[in-house]
Amino acid sequence: MAHSSRKVLLVIGAVIAACLGVGGGAGATYALHYNNVALPGVSIGGQSVTGMSHDEMTTFVEQRLSDVSFTAVVNGKSQPVNLTELGITVDASATADAALINNGSFFGKIKALFSSQRVDPVISIDKKAASAYALSLAAEAGPPPVEGEVKLDSDGGRFVATEARKGKTVDGEALVETVKEHLAVFEGGTLDVRIVDVEPSISTEEAQKAAQAANELIGLGITVNDGIDNFSPSGEEKAQWVKIEPTADGSALSDPVFDEKKVQEWVKETAETTNVEAQPTINNVDASGNILVEARPGVKGLTVNNDKEVFDGIMQAVSKGESYEGSFHYDDVEPEVESRPALPGAENAVYPAAAGEKWLEINLGNNSVTAYEGLTAVRGPVLIVPGSPGHETVTGLFHIYMQFEKQDMGCTPEWPYCARDVPWVSYFHGSYAFHGAPWQDTFGWNGPGGSHGCINMPVDEAYWLHQWSELGTPVVSHY
Numbered sequence: 001m002a003h004s005s006r007k008v009l010l011v012i013g014a015v016i017a018a019c020l021g022v023g024g025g026a027g028a029t030y031a032l033h034y035n036n037v038a039l040p041g042v043s044i045g046g047q048s049v050t051g052m053s054h055d056e057m058t059t060f061v062e063q064r065l066s067d068v069s070f071t072a073v074v075n076g077k078s079q080p081v082n083l084t085e086l087g088i089t090v091d092a093s094a095t096a097d098a099a100l101i102n103n104g105s106f107f108g109k110i111k112a113l114f115s116s117q118r119v120d121p122v123i124s125i126d127k128k129a130a131s132a133y134a135l136s137l138a139a140e141a142g143p144p145p146v147e148g149e150v151k152l153d154s155d156g157g158r159f160v161a162t163e164a165r166k167g168k169t170v171d172g173e174a175l176v177e178t179v180k181e182h183l184a185v186f187e188g189g190t191l192d193v194r195i196v197d198v199e200p201s202i203s204t205e206e207a208q209k210a211a212q213a214a215n216e217l218i219g220l221g222i223t224v225n226d227g228i229d230n231f232s233p234s235g236e237e238k239a240q241w242v243k244i245e246p247t248a249d250g251s252a253l254s255d256p257v258f259d260e261k262k263v264q265e266w267v268k269e270t271a272e273t274t275n276v277e278a279q280p281t282i283n284n285v286d287a288s289g290n291i292l293v294e295a296r297p298g299v300k301g302l303t304v305n306n307d308k309e310v311f312d313g314i315m316q317a318v319s320k321g322e323s324y325e326g327s328f329h330y331d332d333v334e335p336e337v338e339s340r341p342a343l344p345g346a347e348n349a350v351y352p353a354a355a356g357e358k359w360l361e362i363n364l365g366n367n368s369v370t371a372y373e374g375l376t377a378v379r380g381p382v383l384i385v386p387g388s389p390g391h392e393t394v395t396g397l398f399h400i401y402m403q404f405e406k407q408d409m410g411c412t413p414e415w416p417y418c419a420r421d422v423p424w425v426s427y428f429h430g431s432y433a434f435h436g437a438p439w440q441d442t443f444g445w446n447g448p449g450g451s452h453g454c455i456n457m458p459v460d461e462a463y464w465l466h467q468w469s470e471l472g473t474p475v476v477s478h479y
Contacts, residue, residue, distance in 0.1 A: 034109050038099050041116035045186040049099055057096035061121060064186040065090055070179060072191045074140040081179070081191065085136075087129030088179060094122040120184045125176055134172030141195040142168040148200060148207030150214060150244045150253065157235040159214040159242070159256075161207035164200040171196070201251045214242050214256035221323035222314055224267070226274040227330075233266055241266075258318055267311045271304035271328055278335040279472075284342040284354050292342050292352035296472050297399065298335030305331045343375055351397075351476045358469065360400075360428075362386075362455060362477040364393060367444050369434070369455060371468060379468070382461045383443035388450030398429040398475045403466060409435075409454075417452065424462035428475040436462035 034040075038049045038057060045064065049057050070081035083089075099119045103109065135144045148164035170193055182189050218238040224231045233241075241258040278301030283291045306329040317324035346352040351359050353374050361370045368381035387393040404425040411418035423436040437456035450456070457465070 034103065036100075036103070039102055039109060039117070040113060042099050042102075042119065043116065044095060044099055044119045045121060045184060046118070047186070052099075054093075054096045054100060057099055058092045061090065061092035061095050065092070065121075065183075068183065068186055068188040070182070070188050070191055072137055072193050074137050074193045074195065077140060078190075079137075079140075082133075083179070085129065086133045086176065086179065087126030088176065088183075089124045089126075090183065091122045091124065095119060098122060121186075123180055123183060127172075130172045130176050134170035134175060137175075137193055138168040138170045138195055144168060145198050145200040147246075147250075148202040148204045148253075150207050150211045150256075152239055155236075157218075157239055159211040159218075159239070159244075161204060161211040164202060164204045164207065166197055166199045168195050169198040170194070202246070202253055206253055210244050210253045210256060214239075214244055216321070217242060217256050217258065217318065220318050220321070221325070222318075223323075223325045224270060224310055225325075225327045227327070229274075231270050231274075237266065258315065260315060263314055264311050267307050267314070271307045271310075274302075274328055275304060275330075276300075276302040276333075278333040280336045280338045283337065283339045284346075284352050284357075285339045286342060286347055286352075287344075289339070291339075292347050293397065293474075295340075295354065295357065295474060298337065300335060301333030302330040303333055304328045346375060349375060350478065351474060357474075359474040359476065360434075360465070360469065362393065362475065364395065364446070364477065364479045367446055369457065369461075369465070371465065379461075379464060382457065385437065385440055385443055385450050385456035386446050387453040388446070388448055391450070391452045393451075393453050393455065393477060394429055394432055395477045395479065396429075398432075398477065400426050400428050400469050400471055400473045400475060402427040403469075403471070405466075407435075410452075415452075423459055424466040426462075426466050426469060434462060434465055436460075 036053060038052050040050050042049055044057065044061060047064075049060060052060060070083075071078050072081050099117070102111070102117060138144055143165075145167035146163070146165040149162045150159050151162060152158070153160050175191065175193065178191060218235055218241075220238075222232055222238070238258075241262045242256050243254075243259045244256045245254050246252070247254055279296070279299035281294065281298030282296040284293050284295045285291055310326050310328065313326050314324045340354045342352040342354055346354075350361055351372075353359055353372065355374050357374060359372050361372065362368075362384075363370070363381065364386055366381070367384055367386060369384050370377050370380035370382070372378065406421045406423050407425045409419045409422045409425075410416070411420070419439075423438070425433050425435040427433040432453050432455075434455045434457055436459035437451070438459055440456050443456070443458060
């Protein structure tokens with residue numbers, strides 16, 4: 001064999017020498033003629049394409065393929081085979097490229113005079129499509145195998161396994177190879193498809209094991225504290241985080257894990273609900289911009305600064321089969337400062353109010369409370385009972401900061417009294433508050449029998465004040 005190959009090479013060498021020497025013109029003409037067409041001895045699918053251009057060979061392959069058809073016989077029943085559904089694609093252009101592969105060199109063109117070149121159609125296979133088509137053929141003889149799966153129950157809070165069942169299938173790879181052999185010579189034919197029983201790749205037991213692992217995963221506790229409240233995802237929420245996927249080859253189920261993106265979203269959304277928005281400081285100013293009063297003190301905000309650490313902690317804990325407890329940490333957000341003009345002439349008032357601004361005046365000189373909007377009284381003066389001697393009501397500028405429809409007052413060891421279900425309570429400084437005092441028979445006086453510093457009011461007036469005012473409403477107390 002080696003002697004024969006050497007002899008061919010010697011002959012080719014002699015021909016090349018002749019082409020370059022005495023017959024140089026003829027050799028050049030030959031090489032030029034076959035520059036862009038198939039060389040002598042080139043065939044596709046066993047049929048000569050010598051002298052054809054790339055486009056002509058592409059058309060040739062496409063035409064031959066259009067004449068090829070296959071019929072599958074399954075349990076005695078015949079049906080046409082669709083190559084595209086079988087996942088088989090013939091690339092006519094790439095086949096033509098392969099037929100011209102030796103045209104790039106002078107030596108390759110000369111070699112073609114002494115040897116043949118057989119080119120098979122260039123075929124690509126979509127294995128997933130081939131497998132699906134094989135199962136569709138097998139369905140003619142019976143149901144396909146059913147893989148064991150893991151699904152959520154009807155309540156959405158627990159995983160259950162579905163039963164795996166054996167079924168009918170076709171050897172898709174063997175079917176594809178048979179078709180490829182026929183296509184290599186542009187021939188169709190009848191395919192006798194053999195149906196076989198096959199066990200599912202994922203058994204019921206494997207699915208049950210995965211379901212149990214998933215339920216153990218969602219059973220792990222996850223708690224994050226914001227300094228006041230605890231936040232935990234429900235079982236249904238955690239169930240939506242679980243990922244159980246078949247392995248790449250579909251032969252098994254991967255271990256259940258939490259979807260990192262979904263856990264991250266929960267942490268982020270929970271953190272955002274605990275953030276506190278900063279409330280701006282509002283100053284009432286005169287026409288020259290001078291501050292007359294701090295109408296609303298600013299309140300610092302809070303924003304979570306460790307949501308990534310909380311997320312990492314959750315993922316690390318559950319990966320080890322452990323519950324997680326953690327806390328959000330916060331950065332302070334400084335309040336902005338805003339200014340608004342006080343009403344003309346307001347600088348001489350008890351409180352230099354802005355237009356429409358709600359505020360309350362406690363006049364301890366005449367034992368009354370008046371509600372204002374801007375500089376206009378909208379309620380009162382309402383007669384009250386202030387703090388008794390030794391428990392005088394505070395004076396100064398304050399703001400309502402907390403309100404209750406009713407509340408027990410005192411009723412603890414450090415207080416010498418206990419009043420249950422005190423109605424319509426509005427705190428403005430420490431334990432000082434406006435509230436209804438149904439135990440008082442009359443109002444508009446002070447002295448013994450008064451309050452422990454709060455503003456006792458008729459119940460209906462305490463109700464009106466509670467409904468009209470809002471958190472941050474200024475309160476000016478004076479004699």
